[in-house]
Amino acid sequence: MPTLIQTPTAPGTALIPAGELSAPDIDPAAVKVNAIRDPLLQPIAEKIMRRERLFAEDGMALFNTRDIHSLGMLAQAVRLARHGRVAYYNVNRHINYSNICTLSCKFCEFQRKRGEAGAYEYSAEQIFEIADHAADAGATELHIVGGLHPWLPFNWYTSLLEHLRRRHPQLHLKCFTAIEIDHFARISRLSVREVLVALKEAGLGSMPGGGAEVFDDRVHDAVFKGKLRSDGWLQIHQTAHELGIRTNATILYGHVETRRERIDHLIKLRELQDRAPGFQCIIPLSFVPDGSDLAHLPGPTGLEDIKMLAISRLMLDNFPHVKAFWIMQTMKLSQVSLNFGVDDLDGTVVWYDITKREGGLGNQRQEQTVDNIRRLIVEAGYIPVERDTLYRRIERDASGWRVVNSTPHDA
C-alpha cells in the first residue's frame, strides 16, 4: 500500500521556490562562445551567461538559426545549471472522461457532438474503476481532462473529486484545464475564484496546462474561435496561483501560427509567472494533424520540435521545468530533447484519447513502462528520478511509494 497522504502546499508557503524563479548561474565551461557559428547567437549566449532576460528578437534569432548545435548548447547549459544530470519522469494515468464538447476547434480530432458517432462519456463509476487500476499499478497522479460537456452539472465534477480523494487519498488529482474551469463558472453561475475554491476543497491538487493553444487573436479566430481567449486563460491561472494551486502551461505549435506568435505566447507566460508565480513547467505540444480539420497541414518537423523545446527553456527563464510529452513529440525525439533543454518526461500515461501520432485511431492505449523510460534516460546520459506532480522525489519499495524530502540533485 502506498504510504503517502497527499500534502497540498501549506497556506502562505511560496508556491514555487524563489531560486527557481530567476535565471540560474551558468557554468562558463558549458557555453563555448567561440564554437558558436551563427554570429547572431553570440550576443544571446553572452546575455545568458550574464543571466539577462532574452527579448522577443532574441527568440526570433534562435528560431531562425541553422546552428542547431549552438541552440542546443545554450538550452543545455541552462538545463544543467537548474537540474544537473537529473531527468524527471512520473507514473501517472491520464483519464479523458468525455469527448463531448460544445466547442469545434479545428485542430482537435477528439471532440464530438452529442449523438455523433464516436461520442463517449465515462460514468463516475467507470472513472473510479480506472482510478483503482491506476492506484494498483502504482500511479502517483491522475490527470483528468475532457471536453466542455453540455449537460453535466458542476456538482458532478466536485463530487467526482471528493469520491476520488476519499477512495485514493494518496493520488494527486491534476484536473481540468482553464477552458473547463471557465465552463464550470458559466454553468454554475459562480466566479472563477469560487469554482477553484470549491474544486480545491473537493480534492483538486493542481491544474494541467492544456487549452492555452496560441495566445493570439488572429490564430484564435482562425482555428479555435468560440474558445476562451488568452486573457481569460491567463486570468484563470493567475487566480489559481493566488489560491495556492500550482499549474502547468502549454503551447500548441505547428499549425497556422507564426514563430513570432509563439515567442509572444512564451513572453505572456513569463510575465504572468513574474506577476503571480505558480507555473511548474511548460509543455510545448507538437500539433498532430491526423483526423483534424487541419489534416492538410504537415505538422511540425523534428527540427522544429527540438527548436521549440530548446527555445522554451531559454525564453522561460522563470519556469523550473520543460516537459516533453512523448505522446506528441514521440518517445524517440523526447529522448533526444533531454540534450536540448528538456528535464522532464510525462509519463507512463497508459491511455490517451485526445491524440495518437502513430498507428492510427481506434485503440488509444498509449503506455510507457517505467523500465523503458528509465532505460532511455540512462542511455541519454542522465539520472532518472521519479517525481510526483509537485516535483518531489518519489522512492519505492515492496510496500509502495513515498515522497523523499531530499533535493532531486542529490540523486
Ligand code: V47
Ligand atoms: O489542450 C488537442 C492539445 C492539449 C491536439 O499539464 C493537441 O502536465 C496536438 O494539455 N495535436 C491537452 N495537440 C494535453 C495537455 C497536457 C498534456 C500532457 C501534460 C500536461 C500537463 C498537459 O492537447 C489540449 C490541446 O492544446 N491538443 N488536439 C492535436 N491534434
